[in-house]
Amino acid sequence: MTRILLVDPDETLAETLRTAPLLEGAFVDVAKGDADALLRLRIRAYDVVVTSPSSPVEEDLVFLEEARLARPGVRPIVLSREAAPDQVIAALRSRVFAFFSAPWEVPELVDMTRRAADAVEWHEGIEVVSARPEWIALRVNCGLLSAERLVRFLSELGRDVPEADRDGALFAFREILLNAMEHGGGFDPERVVEVSAVRTERTIVYYV
Numbered sequence: 234m235t236r237i238l239l240v241d242p243d244e245t246l247a248e249t250l251r252t253a254p255l256l257e258g259a260f261v262d263v264a265k266g267d268a269d270a271l272l273r274l275r276i277r278a279y280d281v282v283v284t285s286p287s288s289p290v291e292e293d294l295v296f297l298e299e300a301r302l303a304r305p306g307v308r309p310i311v312l313s314r315e316a317a318p319d320q321v322i323a324a325l326r327s328r329v330f331a332f333f334s335a336p337w338e339v340p341e342l343v344d345m346t347r348r349a350a351d352a353v354e355w356h357e358g359i360e361v362v363s364a365r366p367e368w369i370a371l372r373v374n375c376g377l378l379s380a381e382r383l384v385r386f387l388s389e390l391g392r393d394v395p396e397a398d399r400d401g402a403l404f405a406f407r408e409i410l411l412n413a414m415e416h417g418g419g420f421d422p423e424r425v426v427e428v429s430a431v432r433t434e435r436t437i438v439y440y441v
Contacts (some may be wrong), residue, residue, distance in 0.1 A: 235259040235350045236278065240270045240296075241285035246339075253343045257348065258417070265434050267296040274303040280350045286312040286335065291319040308349040312337070318366035321389045325371075326361050331385050334392065345385065352378060359383055366390075367432040372425045373410075375418030380410050387430060391437060406439045413441045 237259055239247055251261045262279070264270035268281065284293040290313050306332040313320070316334040322400055323334045330352070331345045358379035362370040367401045369390070373379050384407050391399045410428065418424040429440040 235280050236280075237346060237350065238259045238264055238270060238273060238279040238282045240264050240283065241266060241287060242283070243286070246286075247256055249339055250343065250346065255343050255347045256350075267292070267299075270296070271299055274300055274307065278304060279307055281310060281330075281346055283310045283346070284312055286314055289313075290316055290324065292370045294323060294329075297327065297329065308352055308355070310342075310346060310349060312342075316392070319391050321386060322361070322364045322366070322369065324366070325359065325386055328356055328359075330355065331382060332337055332389050333385075341385075345381075348378060348381065355379070355382075358396055358422075359386075362427075369430050371428045373428055374422045375414040375420055375424045375426060376422045377411075377420065379422075380407065380414060383410070383428065389431070390432075394437070402437060402439075406441075409439070409441050 235258065237250065239250065239261065242263060245395060247261065247263055250256055262273065282294065290311065293311050298362050300307055300309065310334045311324055311329050314333045316332065321332055330349045333342055355378060358374050358376060359382060360372040362372055364370070373383055384403055387406070388399065388403055410426070413426045414420055426441055431438045
C-alpha cells in the first residue's frame, strides 16, 4: 500500500489527496507539525512526505534531512506559500522530489505525488552543477521522470514571468528536452543530458 504523509495541510488539500482517483488505494496520513511527522516516520514507513505549506522553505529542508535519517527511501515534496529562486535552487541541491509554491494546480500536485510514490532510483536524476538565481547548469539523466521533475522546478524559477509566456517557454523546452533524451540518449537512465538556463532582463535562454 502506498503511504503518504502530509504535514499540517489544510483540510481541502488532505481530502483532495484522499479522494483523487490517481491515488486510489493510497493511505493518506496527517501530521501536526514536523515533530509529529518525524515520530510517525520513525514508527511507520511512508513513500512520500509533503511539507507544510505554511512553513518556511529553509525549515522544510532541515526537516527533510531529519526525515531521510528516519526513512532514507522517503520521497519529499515541498509546498510553499511563496518561493524565491535561491530557495528553489536549495531544494534542487537537497534532492527534493518536487517543489510547488502557491497557487499550485491541484491536478499537477496529485500527479507528481503519484509519480513520487512510484519512483525508484530517482535520487541521481538531477544534478546541480552550478547555480545562481539568473543562471543554472544541470546534468539530467535520460528518464521521463527526470524531465517532468525538471520542468516543475524550472516553472518555479520563472514564477515572476507572465503565466502565458512561462507556460509557452516551458512547453517548448520540454519538447526539446524529451527529443534530446529520446534521440540522443535513447531514454537510457545511464546516459545524461546537460541543461543550462540563463535569465536576462528580457529573455530566458535554455541550452540542452
